[in-house]
Amino acid sequence: MIVYTQNFKFDKLDFSPMGKDSKPKDGGKGKGKQAAGGADDSKGKGKGGKSADGLGTCTYVKARHILCEKQGKINEAYKxxxxxxxxxxxxxxxxxxxxxxxxxxxxxxxxxxGDLGWFPRGKMAGPFQEVSFNTPVGVTSAPFKSTHGYHIILCEGRKN
Incomplete structure (x- = not known):
């Protein structure tokens, strides 16, 4: 299992699929289904501080992923x-x-x-954690970039 330990900040992620000539956008607005889940858990909170859809509020996620160094290879896997x-x-x-x-x-x-098993919030860094904890169970994320390369995540479960 890979443990991502580098910490860095970002405002928003663009979860849209990356084409061969596209580059990750810094601070751009998210697009597509993943952005609708939102990296911003401040909206839609009900009793107990949980968001209405449960995304981004759990303590543990079970996930699988695909990691590629080259953007072209991750795009091929995504296709x-x-x-x-x-x-x-x-x-x-x-x-x-x-x-x-x-x-x-x-x-x-x-x-x-690609099995990463269960991991707690705070163990994975940056975009990997954001996408992992904001992808609905059973859904596959669009390709995204981290400091380790390009990823696609399949969220298999979440628990507190």
């Missing part, structure tokens, strides 16, 4: 997911995501289908 599953509501079965992670991921977790 494979889109062709097979993402066009059907961003839901990719765990077994299918695992096959693509084993094929494309450059992380040691790729051998285990």
């Amino acid at each position: 494979k997911l889109q062709d097979g599953w993402l066009s059907n509501g961003d839901k990719v079965p765990q077994a299918e995501f695992s096959k693509i992670a084993a094929e494309y991921s450059e992380c040691p977790s790729g051998k285990k289908g």
